[in-house]
Amino acid sequence: MARFVKTQRELEGRFEDVFVLVDDDDPTEPWEAGAELRHVGRPASRQDGLVRVTGAARYTVDVQLAGMLEGAVLRSPVAHGRLTALALDAARAVPGVRAVIGPGSEVGYEGEPLLTAEPTWVGDPIAAVAADTPEQAAAALAALAPVFEPLAHVVDPDEALRDQRFTKDPVEDARGDVDGAWGEADVVVELEVETPGHLQTPLEPHAAVARWDGDDLTAWVSTQGMFDARTELARRFGLPKERVRVLTEFFGGGFGGKQGAGTEAILAAELARVTGRPVRVVNDRHAEQLAGGRRAWTRQTVKLGARGDGRLVAVESAALVSMGQGGFTFPVNLPALTLYEVEHARGMLFPLKTNLRAQNAFRAPGVTEGVAVFEQAVDELAAALGLDPLELRRRNHVDRDQASGLPYSDKHLLECYDRAAELAGWGDRERLKEPQPDGLLRGMGCATQIWWGGGGPPAHATVRLDATGHAVVTTGIQDIGTGTLTTATIVAAEELGLPLDRVRVRGGDTAPNLYGPVSGGSMTTPAVMPAVRSAAGKVRRTLLGLAADLYEIAADDLTVVDGRIRSRDGAIDADVAEVTEKLGNATIDGSGSRGPNPAGYRVHTFGCQIAQVAVDAAVGEVRVERIVAVHDVGRIVNPLGASSQAEGGILQGMAFALSEELVVDPNTGIPVNATLDDYKVPTIADVPEVVVEFVDIPDPTMSTIGAKGLGEPPIVPTAAAIANAFAHATGRRCRALPLTRARVLETLR
Amino acid sequence: MRVALDVNGERHVLDVSDTRRLVDVLRDDLGLTGTKVGCAEGACGACAVLLDGRPVASCLLLAAQAEGCSVTTIEGISRGGPTPLQEAFVAEDALQCGYCTPGQVVSATALLASLPQPTPEQVRAAMVGNLCRCGAYPRIERAVLRASGQGVD
Numbered sequence: 068m069a070r071f072v073k074t075q076r077e078l079e080g081r082f083e084d085v086f087v088l089v090d091d092d093d094p095t096e097p098w099e100a101g102a103e104l105r106h107v108g109r110p111a112s113r114q115d116g117l118v119r120v121t122g123a124a125r126y127t128v129d130v131q132l133a134g135m136l137e138g139a140v141l142r143s144p145v146a147h148g149r150l151t152a153l154a155l156d157a158a159r160a161v162p163g164v165r166a167v168i169g170p171g172s173e174v175g176y177e178g179e180p181l182l183t184a185e186p187t188w189v190g191d192p193i194a195a196v197a198a199d200t201p202e203q204a205a206a207a208l209a210a211l212a213p214v215f216e217p218l219a220h221v222v223d224p225d226e227a228l229r230d231q232r233f234t235k236d237p238v239e240d241a242r243g244d245v246d247g248a249w250g251e252a253d254v255v256v257e258l259e260v261e262t263p264g265h266l267q268t269p270l271e272p273h274a275a276v277a278r279w280d281g282d283d284l285t286a287w288v289s290t291q292g293m294f295d296a297r298t299e300l301a302r303r304f305g306l307p308k309e310r311v312r313v314l315t316e317f318f319g320g321g322f323g324g325k326q327g328a329g330t331e332a333i334l335a336a337e338l339a340r341v342t343g344r345p346v347r348v349v350n351d352r353h354a355e356q357l358a359g360g361r362r363a364w365t366r367q368t369v370k371l372g373a374r375g376d377g378r379l380v381a382v383e384s385a386a387l388v389s390m391g392q393g394g395f396t397f398p399v400n401l402p403a404l405t406l407y408e409v410e411h412a413r414g415m416l417f418p419l420k421t422n423l424r425a426q427n428a429f430r431a432p433g434v435t436e437g438v439a440v441f442e443q444a445v446d447e448l449a450a451a452l453g454l455d456p457l458e459l460r461r462r463n464h465v466d467r468d469q470a471s472g473l474p475y476s477d478k479h480l481l482e483c484y485d486r487a488a489e490l491a492g493w494g495d496r497e498r499l500k501e502p503q504p505d506g507l508l509r510g511m512g513c514a515t516q517i518w519w520g521g522g523g524p525p526a527h528a529t530v531r532l533d534a535t536g537h538a539v540v541t542t543g544i545q546d547i548g549t550g551t552l553t554t555a556t557i558v559a560a561e562e563l564g565l566p567l568d569r570v571r572v573r574g575g576d577t578a579p580n581l582y583g584p585v586s587g588g589s590m591t592t593p594a595v596m597p598a599v600r601s602a603a604g605k606v607r608r609t610l611l612g613l614a615a616d617l618y619e620i621a622a623d624d625l626t627v628v629d630g631r632i633r634s635r636d637g638a639i640d641a642d643v644a645e646v647t648e649k650l651g652n653a654t655i656d657g658s659g660s661r662g663p664n665p666a667g668y669r670v671h672t673f674g675c676q677i678a679q680v681a682v683d684a685a686v687g688e689v690r691v692e693r694i695v696a697v698h699d700v701g702r703i704v705n706p707l708g709a710s711s712q713a714e715g716g717i718l719q720g721m722a723f724a725l726s727e728e729l730v731v732d733p734n735t736g737i738p739v740n741a742t743l744d745d746y747k748v749p750t751i752a753d754v755p756e757v758v759v760e761f762v763d764i765p766d767p768t769m770s771t772i773g774a775k776g777l778g779e780p781p782i783v784p785t786a787a788a789i790a791n792a793f794a795h796a797t798g799r800r801c802r803a804l805p806l807t808r809a810r811v812l813e814t815l816r
Numbered sequence: 817m818r819v820a821l822d823v824n825g826e827r828h829v830l831d832v833s834d835t836r837r838l839v840d841v842l843r844d845d846l847g848l849t850g851t852k853v854g855c856a857e858g859a860c861g862a863c864a865v866l867l868d869g870r871p872v873a874s875c876l877l878l879a880a881q882a883e884g885c886s887v888t889t890i891e892g893i894s895r896g897g898p899t900p901l902q903e904a905f906v907a908e909d910a911l912q913c914g915y916c917t918p919g920q921v922v923s924a925t926a927l928l929a930s931l932p933q934p935t936p937e938q939v940r941a942a943m944v945g946n947l948c949r950c951g952a953y954p955r956i957e958r959a960v961l962r963a964s965g966q967g968v969d
Contacts, residue, residue: 116906117898119914120921122850122890129849201840202833270854270862270915270949319852319915320949352855548913548950711909715951743859743947751953752944 068092074663076523077670078588079432080398087524089662095562095597095604095771098702100764105629106557108763110707111567113553115317115546124317127274127289128349135276136165136197138338138348139204140330141211142357143186143193146222146422146736148215150184150193158196158210163203165342167211168334169194176303176337181330186215187392188424189737190357192330197338197346220422220736224364224389227419234390234420240404242469243411248381252372254451258444259369261803262436262786264389264729265362266741267429268748271319272355275332278345282306287314288332291321292585293545296328297577303333304340309580315545316575322719323428323587324360356741361729363426364389365399365436369444377454377462381411384441388416391423397433402441405470406517407463422736428587430719431518431779435786439723439804442514442787446794456791457484457493457513457675468669476668476768479699480515483675483762487513490758491677491695496795499679507681509692512791514676514784520700520776521670521769522593526661527581530559530602531654532610536630536644537569540602542595543583544574549778550708551591557704558596558772562603563610564627565643572599589672589776592704594661597770601659609655614639614646665768672780674698676717678788682796684815687808691721691755691789698759701766701775713759713781720785722749725805819880823848824892830879838882839863839874842889850890850918854947861946864919865889871926873945890918893925901925901963910959912950920946924960933964 071086098104118124150170158167168174170184170193182192194211198204221227249255269289276287284306288296293313301308318325328336335348350358365388372381384403388396400414429435449456461484467474488494491511499509532538540559546552555572563570574583584594607627614632615622624635633640647655664670679693694717703709726747730740740746759781765773786804793811794800801814821828823846830845839856842848842865851874854862858876865874866888893899901924904910911917920943927934927942934942939960948956 112906112909113911115914116909116911117902119911119917120902120905121894121898122848122918122921123894124914125849126852126915128853129843131844131847131849202835268949269913270860270947271852271913317914320913322949352857548911550909550912707909711912711952711955714954715912718951718953719949742857743855744857748947748949749951749953750944750947751956752940754940754953754957757954 072663074524077519077521079428080401080519087663088660090601090660093601095601097771097773104561106561106567107704108706111553111557111705112707113550114556114572115552126271126317126319127276127287128271130276130287130347132276132278132345135345135347136199136342137201137204138195138197138335138346139208140192140334140348140354141194141208141213142354143189143191145186145215145217146189146220147187147218149218150213151216152214153194154210154212158207161203161207161210163199164196164207165344166197166338167194167207168337168341173341174337175340176333177305178303181333188422190354190424195334195338197342222421222423222731222736223733224366224387224419224421227421228387228417232420234393234418238396238416239413240400241413245381245383245411245413248411249372252380253375254448255370255372256444256447256451257368257370258447259366259802260440260443261366262364262439263727263805264364265429265723265727266356266729266746267322267324267360268356268746269320269322269324272350272352273325273329273331273359274349275335276345276347277332277335277339279339283310284336285312286332286336288328289318289325290315290327290329291325291545291547291587292327293577294543294582295326295585296332299328300332300336304336313577314575318545318547321547321586322430323432326427352743353741356746357738358424360424360427360429362429362432362436367399367440369403369441371444371448373448373452377452377459379407379409379463382409383413385415386417388418389421389423390418390426391421392425394425394427399433399437401434402437402517405468406441406515408465430716430782434518435783438514438783439786442784443790443800446512446791447800457488460484460515471669473667473669476670477766478673479762479764480673483673483697483699486760487675487677487695487697490760493677507683508796509679509681510792510796511677511679512788512795514787514791516674516676516698516780516784518589518672518780518783519670520589520593520672520780521664522590522776523664524661525582526584526594526598527658528595528598528602529581529656529658530606531656532606532647533654534647534650536642536647538563538565540570540572540599541579541581542572542574542599543581544591544595545586546574547586549712550705553708554592554596554704555599558599559603562600563607565630569630589779592774592776593769596704596772596774598659598661600771602657605657605659606655610646617646617649662770668768670768670775672698672700672775674780674784676784676788678792680789680792680796682793687811689725689793689806689811693756694785695758696781698780699762700777700780701769702773703761703763704774709761709777710759712777714757716781717757717785718749718754720782721789723805724786724789728805817880819883821879821882821887823887824889824895832879834880836879837875838877838879841879842874848889848891852915852918854916861923862916862919864922864946866922866926869926869929871923890922893921901928904959904963908955908959908962910952910955912952916946916948920948920956927960928964933966936961
């Protein structure tokens with residue numbers, strides 16, 4: 068019998084109570100640590116690999132429909148202004164133009180208007196057009212000839228702080244008596260470091276195609292959350308959800324920045340409604356870099372007090388965050404409040420309102436920038452105490468979440484430290500400081516990773532086994548590129564006892580109405596895989612029951628492995644198809660859902676990275692030579708995909724430390740490097756040696772799989788490890804990331 | 817203007833505006849959407865195609881400039897089934913979201929045609945114009961070396 072259970076749901080550290088549907092007669096038992104498994108834990112290449120390498124995969128930008136119009140969006144060139152003229156009729160007169168909408172004109176959707184006559188950031192949407200060709204749409208945008216009366220803008224966070232401009236009230240989280248505790252410390256250090264505005268920069272920009280069939284809306288959306296997009300479109304256009312279908316079969320990256328329908332899908336749907344034709348809206352690169360989102364700039368001041376043996380007495384962190392026009396305040400102070408055992412702790416966050424797009428999620432939002440600074444302060448403390456940085460971290464290890472008081476569900480961080488130290492040659496790190504033949508300064512630094520990653524309900528899946536003995540798994544996954552459909556293939560094949568090539572997993576479509584969570588918060592694997600396994604288990608049990616009928620033997624005496632049904636006594640050894648072919652046109656179906664996480668724990672992932680850098684003091688260049696990463700994310704389902712995820716996160720973290728930085732002209736409020744030429748994402752030539760290992764011990768609280776999420780953890784400690792290696796190499800601490808040549812030269816002067 | 821293009825061994829005569837880019841003709845007029853647009857300014861390599869065997873950014877080329885040349889897109893490379901290079905990309909998991917992958921395959925195909933046994937440094941030099949935001953680079957290098965018959969680890 069299905070029932071409702073009240074449970075707590077977590078996304079990026081935000082908790083909410085929800086009722087979830089659970090199937091309480093599911094007898095699926097967790098796989099034991101060390102259980103003999105056929106597919107789980109073995110590397111598998113992705114099920115859609117060939118489709119992707121041959122160019123056959125159809126992304127949202129590739130969708131072409133009969134009669135489809137090209138949409139385009141006029142975006143504000145000013146950081147703050149009032150629109151005084153907009154030539155809507157001139158744009159409508161451009162040949163091939165089918166619709167022009169501006170602030171308050173022909174806008175048929177509900178809720179907050181997307182088109183504004185008073186833009187508050189460069190890139191804010193002003194108007195939108197649809198035309199027969201992209202050239203005509205561009206001509207229409209030019210014909211709009213907007214005129215703005217400039218208004219005062221603030222992009223400098225210090226100016227925003229001076230004026231006390233906040234998007235919401237500053238936040239303070241505290242425990243103990245921080246102010247009274249400093250006196251107990253033998254050593255106190257304080258460090259202030261800035262982290263840059265950091266653009267997600269997915270290579271496929273935000274994009275959408277919308278088509279109406281009567282009152283039914285179909286939208287192809289490049290989004291991490293197709294179900295959220297469905298909800299949003301339904302609400303905007305006053306439709307029941309079942310009249311909206313969102314398709315996201317392939318999408319070209321998101322990294323947190325593609326949530327819900329986005330401006331693009333809502334405008335595409337509105338232009339399609341107005342014109343009666345399908346409409347495609349695709350951001351060009353400049354628009355994507357302006358409007359796609361970013362990790363906010365921060366300036367964090369961290370103060371640490373410790374006894375002579377290294378045990379922390381008090382921790383304080385104050386973070387200025389340049390929020391732009393709003394957005395969630397991400398947990399920048401999580402490391403200060405929870406990473407190490409400390410009685411007295413205070414985290415303050417000042418969400419500054421600036422004339423930039425609202426900040427949004429970028430891979431481990433808040434925690435990446437928090438760890439980037441906090442872990443540098445921990446190294447400063449180690450230096451002040453004369454302690455080995457890893458040893459200092461070990462001495463302050465904690466086994467419970469100090470924010471909630473709850474124990475961690477599972478934590479193997481100490482093993483991560485030991486293994487990373489071994490792989491990196493940490494014991495010999497002082498030898499790097501001897502004079503080097505190439506004249507470069509070398510150093511090694513470490514940092515600790517923390518993130519959530521437990522996922523949770525709701526998530527649903529079905530499995531259908533057909534007469535040929537092949538299974539189709541249907542999920543609500545949109546595969547952001549992590550290969551989660553392949554993860555589901557592995558889990559389903561394991562449970563069904565089928566070879567991988569007899570299982571196909573579908574996702575990327577809301578039409579089956581099988582909910583899957585947003586591709587974010589490192590939650591797809593821990594949320595969806597238990598539902599897949601549950602559904603597959605039902606099909607396996609039905610299959611064995613039917614086989615028992617056929618072979619006139621008790622179902623308990625049968626197993627299915629590698630696509631063969633075998634009896635315990637060895638008398639029966641038949642291909643699954645021998646049973647399933649009797650189904651004719653019938654199928655064996657099972658559905659599964661994700662149950663709640665057990666109460667009384669906090670689920671987190673942990674890890675340690677160690678970076679080795681070489682610094683050319685003459686020109687200020689920092690090169691990362693090697694990164695060792697050891698993470699504890701529970702069971703690893705697909706080691707191949709897991710290593711890919713880790714490497715990708717590390718490279719993004721490396722670029723956050725070395726080259727990526729949104730630069731905004733304070734005089735005009737205009738981002739000046741919102742292009743791929745000037746915004747420096749890493750290339751293949753920048754790649755260091757990357758060594759990745761996982762602890763790979765199932766988290767016993769993590770439903771029937773034991774796996775936690777992995778999308779976010781690898782990016783978290785990389786920048787701090789690199790900055791600590793830089794400080795080890797040079798004896799200097801750079802007060803801002805990224806470590807560009809200019810900053811490095813100034814720091815070394 | 818009228819332009820005659822040789823794309824993947826087929827001749828197409830098209831009426832295009834004289835400012836129309838090759839990438840738009842390939843994607844929108846010929847439906848060859850394997851070629852992707854990442855930046856439209858020659859900075860990312862997602863739109864790479866082979867022009868007489870050389871990799872070029874099709875976003876920086878007018879359609880008319882390709883007249884008289886042989887254009888090969890990812891669809892042309894894949895026509896006889898996946899090449900050993902493409903199989904190596906899958907085996908090494910040299911992709912994540914896959915959006916840059918056609919461009920990566922095009923650049924690596926050109927590299928291996930001119931240099932069948934590249935060193936890792938030569939792979940990096942040849943592929944430096946192809947951005948991969950997911951960071952599959954270590955695996956892309958391994959895939960190219962694997963396809964060239966050189967063992968990795």
